[in-house]
Amino acid sequence: MYLLELLLVGLVWGCTYAMMALGLTLVYGLLRILHVAQATVFTLGAYVGLLVANHTGSLALAFPAAALSAAALGPLIYRLVYQPMLDKPPYVALVASIGLLIAMEDGFRLLFGPYGLSFTRNTWFTTTYSWAGLSLNVVQISMVIAAVGLLSAFAWFATRTRAGVAWRATVSDPAMAESFGVGVSGVRYQSFFIASALAGVAGVLVGLLNNLVEPGMGAMIGYKGLAIIVLGGLGNVPGTLVASLLLGVIESFGTVYLDKLLDRDAIAFLVLIVILMIRPQGLLGKAH
Amino acid sequence: MKFHHIASVLLAAALAATSAAPVLAQSIRIGFHAPLTGFAASDGKSAVQGAELAVEQINAAGGVNGRKIELVVQDDQARPDQALPLANKYIGDGLKIVVSGSYSGPTRAAAGVFHQAKVPYISAYAIHPDITRAGNFVFRTSFMGEVQGKAAAKLIGEILKKRKVTLLTLNNDFGQALTAGFKEVAGRFGISIASEYTFGMGDRQFGSIVASVKKDDPEILYVSGYFFNGGPLVAQLRAAGVTAPIVGTEGFDTHNFITVAKDAAEGVMITTSLDRDSKAVPMRKFITDYETKWKAPADMVAASTHTAIYVAAEGLRRGGADDGTKIRAAIAGIKDFEVATGKIGFNELGEIYKAAQVQVIKGGQFRFFATIDDPVLLAPPTK
Numbered sequence: 173m174y175l176l177e178l179l180l181v182g183l184v185w186g187c188t189y190a191m192m193a194l195g196l197t198l199v200y201g202l203l204r205i206l207h208v209a210q211a212t213v214f215t216l217g218a219y220v221g222l223l224v225a226n227h228t229g230s231l232a233l234a235f236p237a238a239a240l241s242a243a244a245l246g247p248l249i250y251r252l253v254y255q256p257m258l259d260k261p262p263y264v265a266l267v268a269s270i271g272l273l274i275a276m277e278d279g280f281r282l283l284f285g286p287y288g289l290s291f292t293r294n295t296w297f298t299t300t301y302s303w304a305g306l307s308l309n310v311v312q313i314s315m316v317i318a319a320v321g322l323l324s325a326f327a328w329f330a331t332r333t334r335a336g337v338a339w340r341a342t343v344s345d346p347a348m349a350e351s352f353g354v355g356v357s358g359v360r361y362q363s364f365f366i367a368s369a370l371a372g373v374a375g376v377l378v379g380l381l382n383n384l385v386e387p388g389m390g391a392m393i394g395y396k397g398l399a400i401i402v403l404g405g406l407g408n409v410p411g412t413l414v415a416s417l418l419l420g421v422i423e424s425f426g427t428v429y430l431d432k433l434l435d436r437d438a439i440a441f442l443v444l445i446v447i448l449m450i451r452p453q454g455l456l457g458k459a460h
Numbered sequence: 461m462k463f464h465h466i467a468s469v470l471l472a473a474a475l476a477a478t479s480a481a482p483v484l485a486q487s488i489r490i491g492f493h494a495p496l497t498g499f500a501a502s503d504g505k506s507a508v509q510g511a512e513l514a515v516e517q518i519n520a521a522g523g524v525n526g527r528k529i530e531l532v533v534q535d536d537q538a539r540p541d542q543a544l545p546l547a548n549k550y551i552g553d554g555l556k557i558v559v560s561g562s563y564s565g566p567t568r569a570a571a572g573v574f575h576q577a578k579v580p581y582i583s584a585y586a587i588h589p590d591i592t593r594a595g596n597f598v599f600r601t602s603f604m605g606e607v608q609g610k611a612a613a614k615l616i617g618e619i620l621k622k623r624k625v626t627l628l629t630l631n632n633d634f635g636q637a638l639t640a641g642f643k644e645v646a647g648r649f650g651i652s653i654a655s656e657y658t659f660g661m662g663d664r665q666f667g668s669i670v671a672s673v674k675k676d677d678p679e680i681l682y683v684s685g686y687f688f689n690g691g692p693l694v695a696q697l698r699a700a701g702v703t704a705p706i707v708g709t710e711g712f713d714t715h716n717f718i719t720v721a722k723d724a725a726e727g728v729m730i731t732t733s734l735d736r737d738s739k740a741v742p743m744r745k746f747i748t749d750y751e752t753k754w755k756a757p758a759d760m761v762a763a764s765t766h767t768a769i770y771v772a773a774e775g776l777r778r779g780g781a782d783d784g785t786k787i788r789a790a791i792a793g794i795k796d797f798e799v800a801t802g803k804i805g806f807n808e809l810g811e812i813y814k815a816a817q818v819q820v821i822k823g824g825q826f827r828f829f830a831t832i833d834d835p836v837l838l839a840p841p842t843k
Contacts, residue, residue: 174675181667278497286501288688290719298699298723309699312667382664382692384720388499392662424668428657435631435660 173305178424184312186420187319191374192393193400193412194323195246195367201343201407202363204262209249209269210371211394212276217242217372218379218389219284226292234376242372246364273394280387288386296380311380318373323413326366330409335362343407392437399444405454415455419443487528488781490515490772491550491558493566494765495538499661500563502688503761506714507561507584508533509754510762514769517749524776531769536562540569547573555579556784557772561765564588564633571598578784580775580791584768585710585761588633589841592810597788599810601768601801602733603710604840605637610645611731611816611832612638612707616680617649619818619830620705626678627656628669628685628693630711635684638709642682645837654678659685664692670700680704686711691720698724705729713760718824725821729829733801734763735817737828746800767799811840 192214199207221238225231253272257265291297296310330336341349342359350356378393379385400419404411419440426439434442447455492511495504511531519528532555536542543566550558551573558574560567560583567586574581575595583591583598587605592598603611616622627642629635635658646653655676657669673681681697681704683690690712697706698721708717710732718725736758738744746766750758774797779790795805802814815833819826832838 174671177671177674178668181671184667185665281497281501286505287716288502288720290722294722297695300699300701302701307700378664382720383695383722384664384688384692386688387501389664427659427663427666428668428672431631431658432656435658436663437660 177306178428179421180306180308182421182424183417184308184315184420185423186417187315188374188378188393189396189400189420190319190323190413190416191370191377192397193404193416194326194409195370196397197401197404197407197409197412198363198367200401201409202346202360203254203258203265205254205265205269206262206398207254207269207367208266208394208398209253209272209276210246210367210397211273211390213242213246213249213368213390214371214375214378214393215276215280215385215387215390216245217368217375218385219280219289219375221372221376222289222291222379222385226289229293231291231294231296231380235373238372238376239369240372242375243365243369246368246371247361250360250364273391277387277391284385284387286387288384288389290383290385291380294380294383297383311377315377315381318377322370322373326370327409329366335359339363396437396440399441403444403447403454405456408454408456411454411456418455487530488524488776489530489532489553489555490769490776491534491555492531492561492765492769493534493536493543493546493558493570494561495563495566496533496535498537498539500538502714502716503563503686504535504538504561506759506761507765509756510750510758510765511559511561511769513746513750513753513762514766514773516753517745518770518773524773524781527781529773529776536566538563538565540565542566543569544573546570550574551577551579556781557775557787558582559584559765559768559772560586561761561768562586564591567591568594571595574598578788580772580784580788582768582772582791585764587637589637593843596792596810597784599771599791599806601771601799601804601812602764603814603816603838604641604811605634606641606644607838607840608709608731608816609638609641609643610837611818611834612682612709613642613645613649613651614832614834614837615729615731615818615830616682616707617646617651619832620680620707622680622705623650623652624654624679625651626654626673626676626681626704628673628681628683629656629658630685630689631658631660634711638684639682659689659693661689663689666693666696669693670696670702673697673702673704674700678704681706683708684711685709687714687717687720691717691725694721694728695724707731710734710760713819713826715757715759715826718821718826725824727821729818729820730826731816731818731832732760733814733817734758734760734819734826735828735831736819736826740798740802742798743800743802763800767801767804770799771797771804807840807842809840809842811842813838813840 217238221234224237225234404415494507571594775791779787820829
């Protein structure tokens with residue numbers, strides 16, 4: 173039962189990572205940019221969600237607010253930061269992205285103060301459901317529902333809609349897609365929009381789980397997101413999902429069984445190194 | 461181009477501001493560094509507020525030997541690599557006394573530099589044992605981590621009479637020092653350690669630790685960490701139905717802990733150096749003046765930097781403002797000095813003894829629970 177509970181905890185963490193990493197892998201697939209600054213979008217979503225929830229008293233309203241604000245910031249970052257650098261080598265955008273993340277961390281601190289903010293009435297966190305000794309609170313359940321729901325919606329979009337086909341065509345060959353009349357620029361904005369909305373929702377959920385929204389909350393999950401998309405095979409969506417869940421579960425067990433040796437983040441990055449030594453193309457990536 | 465223009469204007473303004481400084485030379489400058497940005501910026505804010513309040517109170521009472529004092533504040537980001545340039549800057553600028561309002565990393569890195577330069581250096585709340593060992597120009601006005609850990613063992617074993625404890629330890633020098641002190645004397649108080657888990661500074665989600673605590677079913681938990689990881693940890697323990705009492709540390713000693721953990725904070729006890737219900741005049745005055753000035757409840761960090769600035773000012777009062785060696789001797793000679801965190805005096809290593817305060821959270825406020833006044837158990841090291 174204890175092991176099952178650890179597994180469950182790990183899967184919930186994995187769902188958080190999946191919501192972050194899917195966006196990162198989308199952006200990488202399209203632009204070959206490692207979008208570390210997505211963590212900024214995640215943090216913004218958390219702050220906006222918290223402010224809306226605390227002002228209106230409705231936790232449910234926090235989600236659309238977070239998704240919309242995040243979905244506004246992501247494309248803006250693309251337009252102002254990445255687009256002018258598209259003809260430069262990818263590491264230029266990566267450096268800019270890391271710089272933006274660090275600068276925005278202090279930006280959030282200046283705007284909202286260094287102490288972080290808490291939800292005034294976080295009823296989702298305190299409402300717990302138990303079955304046979306396993307317990308989950310409403311935030312954790314929502315995390316799983318949001319991840320499964322939003323990722324399924326994305327899968328449907330990518331495979332069943334015209335826009336999805338255009339998106340996939342742009343990923344595999346932008347020049348060819350453009351010659352068939354696909355608006356490549358529109359597809360890029362769409363990707364940032366979707367990626368950022370997901371990150372914003374993840375931000376509120378993590379804020380609710382911690383009952384704390386703070387300036388630096390995005391950094392580690394941002395870097396881990398990068399680790400996950402590398403692990404999943406860069407740009408590979410199913411691989412990213414598998415890697416997210418795997419990392420969540422490894423961390424859950426690792427924080428209990430390896431905690432005297434390594435902390436949770438060190439465990440995550442160690443796993444990344446070991447797997448990449450064995451499978452440099454990632455878990456589900458194809459060898460070149 | 462426009463950007464360069466703005467930058468050069470700013471630079472010129474900054475230079476003008478620096479060169480204007482000698483006009484204020486009448487006041488005595490006290491160096492003060494704290495993490496104003498980065499992960500520890502929340503403690504940095506309290507640290508600066510506590511120190512600024514002390515300066516205001518001292519100046520309002522006539523200053524030091526007729527001269528005003530002023531803080532020269534620098535940001536160390538709680539990073540050791542920031543501490544060296546910052547220490548050298550203070551020394552180069554001719555400051556004769558510096559206070560650390562920061563964590564052990566930067567404080568430890570700077571301590572040796574100040575000792576070499578014969579500039580007295582006071583650590584307000586950093587807990588690493590090696591800080592004062594850097595040399596006799598270095599002092600500390602708070603508990604060492606080990607000492608506070610011992611106080612917690614006495615609280616759990618002797619006052620609360622609990623035997624089976626689970627330790628949840630933050631894996632930095634703060635958490636490890638607390639746990640080391642706790643374990644050193646746990647046997648003496650009949651405590652057995654049922655299990656121990658560690659977590660990192662950045663951790664906010666503790667599902668697997670919570671599941672493990674439920675499995676181990678201890679009588680009581682001893683938790684280190686700061687409000688930003690301890691708050692979520694306590695909330696998650698309680699939400700999962702863990703009802704065992706929780707003993708925390710001075711890392712929880714801020715109202716932010718209660719804001720984050722909410723109802724889960726009720727009943728949590730901490731060992732600290734700030735007693736909100738104290739009748740002692742300096743402590744009362746600190747608490748009320750702090751709340752009036754900053755519109756926020758006082759916390760341990762602010763009380764500690766407030767104390768350290770008072771000690772620095774006392775050193776300047778007794779030793780004069782010009783000679784680091786005389787100021788050092790003056791601070792070393794301080795005995796029974798009443799400050800916001802109690803009555804203090806230094807031993808030969810530059811450490812203080814003071815009784816540990818146990819506070820309990822009741823009705824969303826820190827309240828007096830007990831005082832652990834045990835000069836033998838809580839004696840700081842002398843070398």
